[in-house]
Amino acid sequence: MTDTRPPRADAVRNRAALLSAAADEFAERGMDASVADIARRAGVGKGTVFRHFPTKDDLIAAIVLDRVGELTTAGDRLRDAADPGGALLEFLTIAAQQRQQRDLSFLHVAGDTNAAVAEARDQMYRTVHDLVDRARTHGALRTDVTGTDVILLMCAPNYVASYAPGASPDLWRRYLGILFDGLRPQGAHPLPEPPPPAL
Amino acid sequence: MTDTRPPRADAVRNRAALLSAAADEFAERGMDASVADIARRAGVGKGTVFRHFPTKDDLIAAIVLDRVGELTTAGDRLRDAADPGGALLEFLTIAAQQRQQRDLSFLHVAGDTNAAVAEARDQMYRTVHDLVDRARTHGALRTDVTGTDVILLMCAPNYVASYAPGASPDLWRRYLGILFDGLRPQGAHPLPEPPPPAL
DNA sequence: CGATAAACGGACCGCGCGGTCAACTTGTAC
DNA sequence: GTACAAGTTGACCGCGCGGTCCGTTTATCG
Structure with missing residues (x-):
């Protein structure tokens, strides 16, 4: 019925090259890097991009899904750390380190149009909430x-x-480092504004 | 010789409407708000925009120049405050408050193409350096x-x-508030990375 | 080998952008 | 009121984008 034969070898090669090239290009130029540039960088034609990813948004979604997955994995590993404060700091370090991309803002954007990304994002959010709660309970966070x-x-x-x-x-x-010092309980001044609605 | 008669009344009205509409539009949609939308919002034709501002960048520059000027003025006023730490915090508050625009990042961008903006920006930078130095000397800053x-x-x-x-x-x-707590000297942890080259 | 379907590539399309222009309107000075 | 320059306008241009399509190439399998 749903008997799908395995994809061709060059197809999987090109797909990998595309994902890598797109990640580099997005990291360098931001989300408005053009599909044509990505194709050139990957050494394939523009049509090939759209064969693998029907839409530019789908390409972004594929990359975001990957990154967010790594992040969730790392976060889950850190959940049982002996030092919850250090664990949170390490998590934030990993998050920022991811290919030193310009920002992770497209995460919020991509999630609005793609259900799989939204799901992965929410899972990652839960992990962050968990890490934060543990750090706070442990007295490592304001x-x-x-x-x-x-x-x-x-x-x-x-x-x-x-x-x-x-x-x-x-x-x-x-x-x-500066941000994390601002998150520590020592010498924290009351905040003038209530927290935003939960994400 | 350079006797230029005063501009027409409707021209100054339209110019003001354009600046206001552009500021709103940029604040809402970011820097890639279209010139056509700005013109529509101001109630004028698209051509009128380009009569007053030869380029979209010139329009941005006009707005940025205005904002940066206000900021410098406010900063200079705060330079003699009795409490340099509070003065810096108030300056940052004013900076963030400016029409709650999405970000001031276009400041860096606009300065690269427009000499007047670069000049105003540098002046504002000097003011910030000054406020920071005073706050630090006063022991209000790490x-x-x-x-x-x-x-x-x-x-x-x-x-x-x-x-x-x-x-x-x-x-x-x-x-x-969180950021400023991270900038205070109390409980500051050593930073893992040296400061960037001066701006 | 071929045969065949999957994968590829690049010319092509429509769209919206920043920017131009020539015909038209209007504020202003006498 | 009239003349004229200053100002306005929207159709128009070129460009680069995301996305399509079909003729061609190529991995795979009997």
């Missing part, structure tokens, strides 16, 4: 900060660092 | 943070808050 806050703040270090012209590609670590 | 750091981080609260769907338009205040 009490007035929520998982949603951290989800939103996650992208900030990369975003900020991307506007420094000649800086080290690891500059985001600096701003993650 | 010692390992530079003016350039603050310039880069300035945009973060707005950026982060813009990704919360149904949240309060003042949500940025919350993230500015």
Whole structure:
């Protein structure tokens, strides 16, 4: 019935090349990198892109799905760490490190049009909430900060660092450090605004 | 010789309407709001836009120039405040408050193509450096943070808050609070990465 | 080998963008 | 009121984008 023969060898090769090229291109130029450029970088024709991914959004979704999956895996591994505060910091480090992409903002975007991405995203969100709750309970996090806050703040270090012209590609670590100091309970000042609705 | 008669009344009216409409449109849709939409919003034809601003970039530059000017003025006023730490916080509040635009990132962009914007931007940067230096000397800021750091981080609260769907338009205040706690000297952990080259 | 379907490639399409222009309208000065 | 320059307008242009399509190539299998 649904007997589908395995795909051709060159097809799987091209698909992998496309995903890699697209990831690089999106990381360098942002989400508006053109499909033609991606095809050229992968060494295939433009039509081949659309054979594998019916829409540019589908290509983005494939990459996002991959990244978000890695993130969830890493987060789940860190859930049982002895030091929940360090675990959260490490999770945020992994999140920012992912191919030092300009930002993870397209995550929110892509999820709105693709159900699979939305599902993976929500799973990742749950993992973050969990890590945050553990860190807070453990006294490693200020009490007035929520998982949603951290989800939103996650992208900030990369975003900020991307506007420094000649800086080290690891500059985001600096701003993650500052951000994380702001999340610690020591010397936390009351926040003037309530947390946003949960994500 | 360069005797230029004053512009017509409707021209100055349209110019003002255009600037206002463009500011709104850019605030809502980001920098890729179309010129046609801006013209429609201002109630004028598309050609009129280009009569007043030869290029879309010139229109952006006019707005940015205005905002950056306000910011510099506010910063200069705050330079003599009794409490340099509070002054810096107030400056960052004003910066984020500016029409709650999605981000100030286009500032960096616009400066690369327009000399006047670059000049105003640099002046504003100097003001920030000054405010930061005073706050640091006063013990209100961690010692390992530079003016350039603050310039880069300035945009973060707005950026982060813009990704919360149904949240309060003042949500940025919350993230500015967290960020500023990360900038305080109390309980600051050493940063893993050196500061970026000065802006 | 062929035979065949899967995969490929690039010319092509429609669209919306920033920007131009020539015909038209209107504020202003006398 | 009239003349004229300043201002306005929307049709129009070229371009690059995402996406389509069909003639061609090629991996696979008996």
